[in-house]
Amino acid sequence: MKANEAVQVFFNRAADILEMPENQRRLLTTAMREVTVEVPVEMDNGELDVLIGYRVQHSNARGPMKGGLRYHWEVDLDEVRALASLMTWKTAVVNIPYGGAKGGICVDPRKLSRKEKERITRKFVDQIHEIVGPDKDIPAPDMGTNSETMAWIRNQWEKYHGFNPACITGKPVEDYGAKGREEATGRGCGILAFKMLQRLNHDPRQTRVAIQGFGNVGSHAAKYMYESEFKIEAISDISGGYYREGGLDIPEALSYVLENGSLAGYQNADPISNEALLCLDVDLLMPSALGGVITEDNVADIKAKYIVEGANGPIHANADETLFKRGVTVIPDILANAGGVTVSYFEWVQNRQYYSWDLNRVRQQLDHVLTSAFEEVWQTANEHKISLRTAAFMIGIRRVMRATELSGI
Ligand code: NAD
Numbered sequence: 405m406k407a408n409e410a411v412q413v414f415f416n417r418a419a420d421i422l423e424m425p426e427n428q429r430r431l432l433t434t435a436m437r438e439v440t441v442e443v444p445v446e447m448d449n450g451e452l453d454v455l456i457g458y459r460v461q462h463s464n465a466r467g468p469m470k471g472g473l474r475y476h477w478e479v480d481l482d483e484v485r486a487l488a489s490l491m492t493w494k495t496a497v498v499n500i501p502y503g504g505a506k507g508g509i510c511v512d513p514r515k516l517s518r519k520e521k522e523r524i525t526r527k528f529v530d531q532i533h534e535i536v537g538p539d540k541d542i543p544a545p546d547m548g549t550n551s552e553t554m555a556w557i558r559n560q561w562e563k564y565h566g567f568n569p570a571c572i573t574g575k576p577v578e579d580y581g582a583k584g585r586e587e588a589t590g591r592g593c594g595i596l597a598f599k600m601l602q603r604l605n606h607d608p609r610q611t612r613v614a615i616q617g618f619g620n621v622g623s624h625a626a627k628y629m630y631e632s633e634f635k636i637e638a639i640s641d642i643s644g645g646y647y648r649e650g651g652l653d654i655p656e657a658l659s660y661v662l663e664n665g666s667l668a669g670y671q672n673a674d675p676i677s678n679e680a681l682l683c684l685d686v687d688l689l690m691p692s693a694l695g696g697v698i699t700e701d702n703v704a705d706i707k708a709k710y711i712v713e714g715a716n717g718p719i720h721a722n723a724d725e726t727l728f729k730r731g732v733t734v735i736p737d738i739l740a741n742a743g744g745v746t747v748s749y750f751e752w753v754q755n756r757q758y759y760s761w762d763l764n765r766v767r768q769q770l771d772h773v774l775t776s777a778f779e780e781v782w783q784t785a786n787e788h789k790i791s792l793r794t795a796a797f798m799i800g801i802r803r804v805m806r807a808t809e810l811s812g813i
Pocket of ligand 1: 618
């Protein structure tokens with residue numbers, strides 16, 4: 405099943421409960437605008453390469469559109485479309501005044517020099533600058549992009565439109581970024597894992613955790629959860645998985661990555677494959693790398709009782725249903741990883757006010773937004789005896805539909 409089809413299945417499960425007519429479903433699931441651009445770039449060896457970039461603007465019913473920019477070799481229009489619509493439901497679930505969008509370039513960032521990455525980024529901005537901006541569509545980091553990429557985007561966009569740091573979020577802190585933005589997505593996953601376990605009377609200290617992906621989301625989730633005394637028994641990145649019964653020393657693993665660029669060669673754990681990590685006998689699984697990693701093929705082998713979706717779309721629709729029937733509690737991506745867009749929103753607010761919040765304020769506000777959203781989703785799920793995912797979609801869909809009705813179609 406392709407990524408966008410999976411989102412449609414999730415959407416329809418919630419729309420069925422809401423008894424939403426077909427024409428409204430079409431209205432809410434169709435992207436407002438989809439742009440595919442050519443990104444010609446001169447590589448360091450003097451050769452010309454022509455990449456393909458995408459920006460899908462799904463909905464602006466609730467405010468300017470918001471969504472990350474991904475550099476990955478699997479990026480295609482279907483994936484960007486799926487991720488753009490997830491952003492619409494995500495910003496609605498946590499009730500921040502944004503719509504949803506997503507962008508991407510089909511390229512392997514590991515094979516690019518820093519200068520090549522910069523040239524690609526600037527060229528992409530040349531191609532899309534007219535349709536993005538602080539009141540239209542505000543990009544942010546995603547897989548393969550980071551605060552440095554955001555600084556290039558801002559600089560290039562401002563060449564056309566003048567000074568306005570709110571045109572992009574996830575910027576370096578010293579360059580109009582927000583304190584706490586980098587950690588926000590992973591921290592948010594940790595906060596929500598904590599809330600869920602509280603509700604289920606499960607002690608974090610007795611909770612064995614496996615995290616797939618040790619990039620922005622996975623590493624910050626690991627750090628927060630380690631500090632909250634979860635037992636993180638497995639972590640992984642593209643180089644493979646690393647397991648230690650009883651718990652890994654996360655600060656040491658973080659320092660290792662800082663020094664070596666990845667977990668490759670990490671010695672203080674047993675090596676396992678990324679596939680095996682997903683099926684470990686742990687209590688809580690946090691897929692925080694790619695989409696589509698839990699499918700009908702491996703769902704029977706998943707042993708975790710709790711799953712927190714750090715990544716976007718890590719569980720296929722059919723596998724999701726199987727997990728629900730088996731009583732596995734899944735915090736869905738549109739809630740679980742919403743910490744990033746929430747602090748991006750705080751960054752945008754600060755930029756517009758020319759004012760900077762301290763880290764404590766950012767963390768407190770993040771906790772407040774995520775806790776309110778979690779309680780609402782939890783209550784809706786219990787009321788209707790449905791999964792947290794369907795509950796989150798119901799809340800998101802209701803808000804977007806209401807905004808659409810209020811503004812006139
Ligand atoms: P990142 O590029 O910082 O890190 C990605 C991690 O995944 C790296 O550790 C990488 O080695 C690993 N990885 C890549 N391919 C892999 C593979 N085939 N098998 C196992 N591991 C692999 O990206 P990120 O920002 O941490 O994003 C991860 C996920 O979280 C994505 O699905 C993204 O859409 C989602 N997300 C990110 C943010 C954010 O603020 N960065 C916000 C919301 C959602």
